[in-house]
Amino acid sequence: MMVSFIDGHRDEYGVEPIRAVLPIAPSTYYEHKAREADPSRLPRRAQRDLELKPEIERVWRENFEVYGVRKVWLQLNREGIEVARCTVKRLMREMGLTGAVRGRKTKTTVVNPALACPADRVNRNFQVRRPNALWVSDLTYVATWRGFHGCGGRGQLRQLGHP
DSSP: OHHHHHHHHHHHHOHHHHHHHTTOOHHHHHHHHHHHHOGGGSOHHHHHHHHHHHHHHHHHHHTTTOOOHHHHHHHHHHTTOOOOHHHHHHHHHHHTOOOOOOSOOOOOOOOOTTSOOOOOTTTTOOOOSSTTSEEEEEOSEEEETTEEEEOSSOSEEEEETOO
16 A cells, blocks of 8 residues: 555656655665566565455356355365465355355345334433333344344334343
């Protein structure tokens, strides 16, 4: 991020004056630029990542973009490309590749702006002086024999004034 900032302003101010203000050593900046120009200067892990990314994407695409980390990792190892599962996970996350997720999608409350909101009868004042003075409820979904029915909120019923 700092290197891209320096690159954007180096013609106007120069590298050294910008570097004097930013917490970056000149050698760090120049090494980063040298690595951009010559990928053989990259650390071994970065070089290996550059080799693995196309292979991971190839396996993912060949399998209709539904393979997740585990199956991509297994397929690469079957093909003789030895790689750790955590490496496949990290690189797939960097590349934005995800597998198909089984099961139903989770339901969330969708507020309909056309519906009238219930009146706030306590004016957001939840301080009570005695027990049973104020009850509040906040229900999201209620399970019935026909399925879940949405009610809005988080699913709590509390009596204020009691622990």
